[in-house]
Amino acid sequence: xxxNNPTNASLDVRNSSTNGDGWTNVNGSNGAPxxxxxxxxxxxxxGALTFSIGGGHAPATLTLVSDPRYSIQxxxxxxxxxxQLSVQGNAPRSRVINDSCTGPLDAQYKVTVLDQVANxxxxxxxxxRNIP
Numbered sequence: 001x002x003x004n005n006p007t008n009a010s011l012d013v014r015n016s017s018t019n020g021d022g023w024t025n026v027n028g029s030n031g032a033p034x035x036x037x038x039x040x041x042x043x044x045x046x047g048a049l050t051f052s053i054g055g056g057h058a059p060a061t062l063t064l065v066s067d068p069r070y071s072i073q074x075x076x077x078x079x080x081x082x083x084q085l086s087v088q089g090n091a092p093r094s095r096v097i098n099d100s101c102t103g104p105l106d107a108q109y110k111v112t113v114l115d116q117v118a119n120x121x122x123x124x125x126x127x128x129r130n131i132p
Contacts, residue, residue, distance in 0.1 A: 004051045004052055004055035004056050004057070004058040004099075004101055005042075005058075006058075006059050006060070006061070007040070007041060007042045007049060007058070007059070007060040007061070008040045008060070008061050008062075008063070009038055009039070009040035009041045009047040009049070009060060009061070009062050009063070009126075010038065010039045010040050010047075010062075010063050010064075010065045011036060011037075011038055011047065011062060011063070011064050011065065011066070011111060011113070011124055012036065012037045012038075012039070012064075012065050012066045013034060013035070013036045013064070013066040013067075013070050013113050013115075013122055013124065014034065014035050014036070014066065014067075015028075015032065015033075015034055015115060015117075015118065016033060016034070016035065017033040017034075017035055018035035018037075021037070022037050022038075022039075022046060023035045023036070023037045024036055024037065024124075026122060026123060026124070028115060028118065028120040028121060028122045029120045029121040029122075030118055030119075030120035032118065032120065034115070034122045036113070036122065036124040038124070038126050041060070041126070042060075046126060047062075047126040048126050048127050048128070048129075049097070049099070049109075049126075049127070049128045049129070050128075050129045050130070050131060051099050051101045051128075051129075051130050051131075052101065052130070052131065053101055053102070053103060053104060053130050053131065054101065054102070055101050056101060057098065057099070057100060057101065058098070058099040058101050059096050059097070059098050059099075060096070060097045060098075060099070061094060061095075061096050061097075062075070062094060062095050062096070062097060062109075062111065063093060063094045064092075064093040064094065064113065066113075069115060069116050069117045070113050070114065070115055070116070070122075071092035071093060071113070071114050071116060072091075072092060072093060072094070072095055072111060072112075072113060072114075073112045073113060073114040073121055074111075074112045075087040075095050075097065075109055075110070075111050075112075076109070076110050076112070077107055077108070077109055077110070077128075078107060078108050078110065078125075079105070079106055079107035079108055080105060080107040082102070082103055082105070084099055084100045084101065084102055084103065084105055084130070085097065085098065085099055085100075085105075085107060085109065085128065086098045095111075097109055097128070099128060099130065101130055103130065104130055104131075105128060105129060105130035106127070106129050107127070107128045107129075108125045108126065108127050108128065109125060109126065109128055110123055110124065110125035111123075111124045111125065112124075
């Protein structure tokens with residue numbers, strides 16, 4: 001079972017569809033095809049995060065490793081009714097996601113990436129779980 005040690009995840013974004021090898025295809029806010037891939041995390045090297053309930057505060061540093069044209073616009077959460085998740089920082093290419101690990105959690109963090117060249121946003125969202 002993963003511990004609650006500091007964890008790192010990386011996000012790569014491309015302005016085209018990409019098939020296979022863990023890439024997810026999405027449409028940007030401009031309707032154009034994009035793809036993204038998470039690596040790291042503490043589960044399957046896919047950006048997913050799993051922490052132990054009651055194991056203490058669990059920070060995860062997310063870093064955007066793609067072309068400099070991309071920056072992190074926002075990080076939001078869904079499925080976190082107990083508000084265990086929060087985000088710190090406002091650097092263009094990194095954020096820290098904090099999980100208080102006080103109870104069960106099956107949520108997602110959604111990173112909205114801004115393509116500064118096309119002036120479009122790209123949604124990217126892997127899971128976060130807390131397990132007993």
